[in-house]
Amino acid sequence: MTPLMLVAEDFTAPGPSIFDFPPLYEGAPTWLTKPVLMAVLGALVVCALAWSAFANPKLVPRGMQNIGEMGYQFVRDQVARPFLGKDAERWMPLLLSLFFLILLWNFFGVVPLIQIPVASHIAFPVVFAVVIYVIKIYLGIKHQGLGGYFKNMMFPPGLPKPIYVLLAPIEFLSNLIIAPFTHAVRLFANMFAGHLILAFFSAVGFWFLFEKLTPLGAGLGVLGVVMTIGMTGFEMFIQFLQAFLFTMLAAMYIGGSLHPEH
Amino acid sequence: MATAIVVPAMSEQERRPETDGRDFADAAWSVPSYLLSGILIWGGLGWLLSWWTGVHAFIPIGVVLGVGLAAYLVYLKYGR
Numbered sequence: 001m002t003p004l005m006l007v008a009e010d011f012t013a014p015g016p017s018i019f020d021f022p023p024l025y026e027g028a029p030t031w032l033t034k035p036v037l038m039a040v041l042g043a044l045v046v047c048a049l050a051w052s053a054f055a056n057p058k059l060v061p062r063g064m065q066n067i068g069e070m071g072y073q074f075v076r077d078q079v080a081r082p083f084l085g086k087d088a089e090r091w092m093p094l095l096l097s098l099f100f101l102i103l104l105w106n107f108f109g110v111v112p113l114i115q116i117p118v119a120s121h122i123a124f125p126v127v128f129a130v131v132i133y134v135i136k137i138y139l140g141i142k143h144q145g146l147g148g149y150f151k152n153m154m155f156p157p158g159l160p161k162p163i164y165v166l167l168a169p170i171e172f173l174s175n176l177i178i179a180p181f182t183h184a185v186r187l188f189a190n191m192f193a194g195h196l197i198l199a200f201f202s203a204v205g206f207w208f209l210f211e212k213l214t215p216l217g218a219g220l221g222v223l224g225v226v227m228t229i230g231m232t233g234f235e236m237f238i239q240f241l242q243a244f245l246f247t248m249l250a251a252m253y254i255g256g257s258l259h260p261e262h
Numbered sequence: 263m264a265t266a267i268v269v270p271a272m273s274e275q276e277r278r279p280e281t282d283g284r285d286f287a288d289a290a291w292s293v294p295s296y297l298l299s300g301i302l303i304w305g306g307l308g309w310l311l312s313w314w315t316g317v318h319a320f321i322p323i324g325v326v327l328g329v330g331l332a333a334y335l336v337y338l339k340y341g342r
Binding site: 166170171174175182256 | 287288291292294295296298299300302303304328331332334335338339
């Protein structure tokens with residue numbers, strides 16, 4: 001048995017338990033944990049940033065207003081306008097807050113000492129997905145009528161009647177159950193898996209370089225550290241991408257309810 | 263008298279490339295959802311049938327039928 005195998009047998013990879021946090025202090029309610037605190041902190045930071053950028057706007061933007069307007073333009077041009085067209089401006093408050101809050105929550109995953117992406121607890125993305133789901137159905141019924149909404153959703157026009165019996169259930173399940181479900185799970189699963197990957201590679205680096213440094217294990221430890229750095233960069237890309245996608249899908253669902261395609 | 267050269271304005275379609283983006287994104291995000299729904303609905307019916315009749319072949323028949331119908335639905339909505 002090589003020394004490498006000896007130490008490798010003692011190594012335990014971090015599992016789902018790294019997402020479990022105790023209450024913040026002795027006697028705190030069980031729900032008051034680090035992710036909850038970070039969720040609130042994220043909301044406060046987004047409020048503060050928006051306040052400092054837009055509370056006192058100048059004709060020639062400087063400093064925070066400049067950054068805020070760049071963020072606004074990005075969300076408006078890349079997320080809102082393609083799906084909402086002329087209604088884009090009306091939905092910008094929702095989409096902008098959604099995008100930056102999720103982006104910050106995700107970004108917490110790589111901020112030293114915080115190091116927990118809030119959305120890796122599925123309850124948080126579920127709340128957003130449910131809000132968008134309710135808005136989607138409300139707007140659909142408001143703009144297309146109760147019957148019209150379900151008719152437009154489930155019965156694409158121009159088909160022989162028997163075909164509808166086969167296809168309508170698929171449309172129903174896809175639009176009303178699978179879509180909101182994947183909307184929340186996509187964000188959750190990406191953040192969960194990303195955090196687990198980062199935790200794993202840093203644990204490898206820490207274990208083989210500091211806890212049990214052996215000539216054979218050292219290479220593995222260095223690999224762990226290099227991978228941690230590389231994966232951190234990759235995670236930041238994913239964090240941005242998932243915030244973008246979540247907001248984009250929200251705009252897509254809202255736009256679909258406002259303007260039925262057919 | 264010089265005849266004015268009338269340059270036709272770009273068509274509505276050309277001026278609004280975002281419509282293409284919307285359709286594409288719509289399709290890209292709906293297709294997996296449709297395929298999954300097709301499998302669940304018709305595979306589920308097949309599972310029920312096999313449970314009632316004891317003929318296990320209904321499950322794969324339902325799943326394949328569901329994928330086929332979902333693919334047909336995707337074709338109807340985005341492929342035509």
